[in-house]
Amino acid sequence: MTIVEKILASHSNKSKLNPGEIVNAKVDLILGNDVTAPVAINEFRKIGINKVFDIDKIALVPDHFTPNKDIKSAENSLLIRNFAKEMQITNYFEVGRVGIEHCLLPEKGLVAPGEIIIGADSHTCTYGALNALATGVGSTDIAAAMATGFLWFRVPETIKIIYKGKLKPWVSGKDLILYTIGQIGVDGALYKSIEFSGETIKNLSIDSRMTMANMAIEAGAKCGLFEYDDKTKEYLEARVTRDYSPIASDKDSIYDKILEFDVSNIEPQIAFPHLPENTRPVQEAKNIKIDQAVIGSCTNGRIEDLRIAAQIFKDHKVHPDVRCIIFPGTQEIYINALKEGLIEIFINAGAAVSTPTCGPCLGGHMGVLAKGEKAISTTNRNFVGRMGHPQSEVYLSNPAVAAASAIKGYIAHPEEVL
Amino acid sequence: MKLKGKVFKYGDNVDTDVIIPARYLNNPDPAVLAQHCMEDIDKNFVKEVKNGDIIVAGKNFGSGSSREHAPLAIKAAGISCVIAESFARIFYRNAINIGLPILISKEASQNIKNGSIVEIDLSTGLIRDLNSNKEYKAEPYPAFLQEIIEAGGLIEKIKREVN
Numbered sequence: 001m002t003i004v005e006k007i008l009a010s011h012s013n014k015s016k017l018n019p020g021e022i023v024n025a026k027v028d029l030i031l032g033n034d035v036t037a038p039v040a041i042n043e044f045r046k047i048g049i050n051k052v053f054d055i056d057k058i059a060l061v062p063d064h065f066t067p068n069k070d071i072k073s074a075e076n077s078l079l080i081r082n083f084a085k086e087m088q089i090t091n092y093f094e095v096g097r098v099g100i101e102h103c104l105l106p107e108k109g110l111v112a113p114g115e116i117i118i119g120a121d122s123h124t125c126t127y128g129a130l131n132a133l134a135t136g137v138g139s140t141d142i143a144a145a146m147a148t149g150f151l152w153f154r155v156p157e158t159i160k161i162i163y164k165g166k167l168k169p170w171v172s173g174k175d176l177i178l179y180t181i182g183q184i185g186v187d188g189a190l191y192k193s194i195e196f197s198g199e200t201i202k203n204l205s206i207d208s209r210m211t212m213a214n215m216a217i218e219a220g221a222k223c224g225l226f227e228y229d230d231k232t233k234e235y236l237e238a239r240v241t242r243d244y245s246p247i248a249s250d251k252d253s254i255y256d257k258i259l260e261f262d263v264s265n266i267e268p269q270i271a272f273p274h275l276p277e278n279t280r281p282v283q284e285a286k287n288i289k290i291d292q293a294v295i296g297s298c299t300n301g302r303i304e305d306l307r308i309a310a311q312i313f314k315d316h317k318v319h320p321d322v323r324c325i326i327f328p329g330t331q332e333i334y335i336n337a338l339k340e341g342l343i344e345i346f347i348n349a350g351a352a353v354s355t356p357t358c359g360p361c362l363g364g365h366m367g368v369l370a371k372g373e374k375a376i377s378t379t380n381r382n383f384v385g386r387m388g389h390p391q392s393e394v395y396l397s398n399p400a401v402a403a404a405s406a407i408k409g410y411i412a413h414p415e416e417v418l
Numbered sequence: 419m420k421l422k423g424k425v426f427k428y429g430d431n432v433d434t435d436v437i438i439p440a441r442y443l444n445n446p447d448p449a450v451l452a453q454h455c456m457e458d459i460d461k462n463f464v465k466e467v468k469n470g471d472i473i474v475a476g477k478n479f480g481s482g483s484s485r486e487h488a489p490l491a492i493k494a495a496g497i498s499c500v501i502a503e504s505f506a507r508i509f510y511r512n513a514i515n516i517g518l519p520i521l522i523s524k525e526a527s528q529n530i531k532n533g534s535i536v537e538i539d540l541s542t543g544l545i546r547d548l549n550s551n552k553e554y555k556a557e558p559y560p561a562f563l564q565e566i567i568e569a570g571g572l573i574e575k576i577k578r579e580v581n
Contacts, residue, residue, distance in 0.1 A: 022563070191507050381482060384459060
């Protein structure tokens with residue numbers, strides 16, 4: 001069996017599962033945010049029970065429109081806060097302690113190998129980097145799971161992707177996943193599980209693996225999974241104290257398909273508007289002037305990303321015509337960036353540094369685009385209107401390219417700056 | 419259950435950001451969401467849609483964000499069914515869970531034209547295009563999902579199980 005088949009089987013008391021079967025599986029963690037949890041709480045109330053299945057297995061993370069951008073958002077946050085208090089939910093994270101959910105939960109040790117994590121947020125698949133079956137679901141799904149501890153899953157087919165070759169300078173996990181989506185398309189893994197493997201992956205940091213797993217959804221996937229190795233072990237050592245069981249695929253696993261990519265020659269990738277599959281090497285993005293550069297998010301808001309951006313910004317200034325917004329994923333990442341002097345580099349360069357929030361990524365607040373404006377962004381989606389006006393444009397890239405572009409004023413390769 | 423309505427036709431990869439832009443997600447009231455449904459790709463949708471109308475789209479309908487606000491907005495706008503060649507998986511779950519009928523049919527998705535009048539029999543999955551007089555058969559639901567649909571959504575099903 002593949003990783004996803006084994007995890008679903010162990011959580012539904014089955015010894016064997018095949019793709020296409022539907023199972024009711026036990027979940028280990030349920031996530032909701034300030035956009036999706038209010039809808040879930042209303043649905044939960046309709047069930048007519050007055051307690052959740054387990055107060056320690058629910059995480060409520062108000063990160064989208066917080067610190068609250070308007071009265072409606074404040075009311076949504078209040079609803080979640082009151083629910084968390086009433087139910088005595090232990091993993092509620094208030095402004096000041098909150099971070100972007102998919103940076104925060106792994107950091108807090110709430111995710112471990114072999115577990116099932118569901119989140120009413122599509123980028124919940126991020127935790128596949130830690131060998132967990134993590135997948136985005138809807139608000140009603142989490143309402144049902146908060147009541148029962150179970151949810152229905154269709155056992156997905158698995159696509160195995162093997163990456164070979166040593167990466168060129170300035171090519172990162174973000175480029176691997178953008179390249180992959182460019183190759184297989186935004187529905188290339190629809191309903192399926194992706195297993196990321198190969199020698200290139202073995203050398204990738206956990207931060208980079210999270211970036212890749214995070215965007216599995218942009219290929220339509222249910223989850224994007226990595227095997228457990230020494231890097232995973234090291235990441236988890238300081239964070240997870242409970243027992244867990246890493247899961248590997250069997251040698252005789254049946255795959256929907258196996259793809260092999262030699263990535264030794266790929267360049268930093270840009271996803272052009274308005275789909276993440278519209279990827280091209282950065283060299284093909286010629287004369288694209290930008291108004292805004294955004295560095296951060298659940299995709300690229302981790303310390304490794306900030307270190308790379310700071311390397312580019314050191315002794316440089318943001319172009320006079322560009323607004324550069326940098327938002328670390330969590331308070332821990334923020335404080336580490338402070339200690340390492342990264343924040344000082346950003347501020348000296350003329351960038352705005354924000355408290356952790358999803359705001360800019362989805363055109364919520366903290367960096368909404370006007371009609372006709374263009375942004376380069378390390379986020380995950382470049383759909384029509386994603387960051388603001390329906391006639392604005394988002395180009396997706398890695399943090400090095402976003403930083404270089406912020407300095408040059410147009411989409412640029414990091415080598416144009418350093 | 420039989421449905422009949424006018425078709426609003428869209429292409430591939432209609433994502434949840436265009437079904438309901440994030441700037442409106444601060445209010446989960448379906449009636450309010452419905453006022454902005456599809457506005458970033460079709461300003462006329464909200465003005466023209468009538469109760470019972472039908473969306474026909476291409477591949478990967480509802481891709482992107484998990485926001486349940488997307489099927490809620492479509493349902494509250496009066497749409498009785500969405501037919502597509504394929505659906506993004508979270509949108510598919512959400513639609514089943516909240517009781518928005520969705521049907522998968524590649525042929526219907528490719529052949530039915532904007533503005534056509536279409537009749538649907540949800541119990542058989544038959545889709546009839548009254549303009550071209552052609553008939554299409556949607557893929558049947560797996561038995562487990564049929565149970566959710568018959569219960570009137572996931573919450574209704576859970577209610578029966580826990581109480």
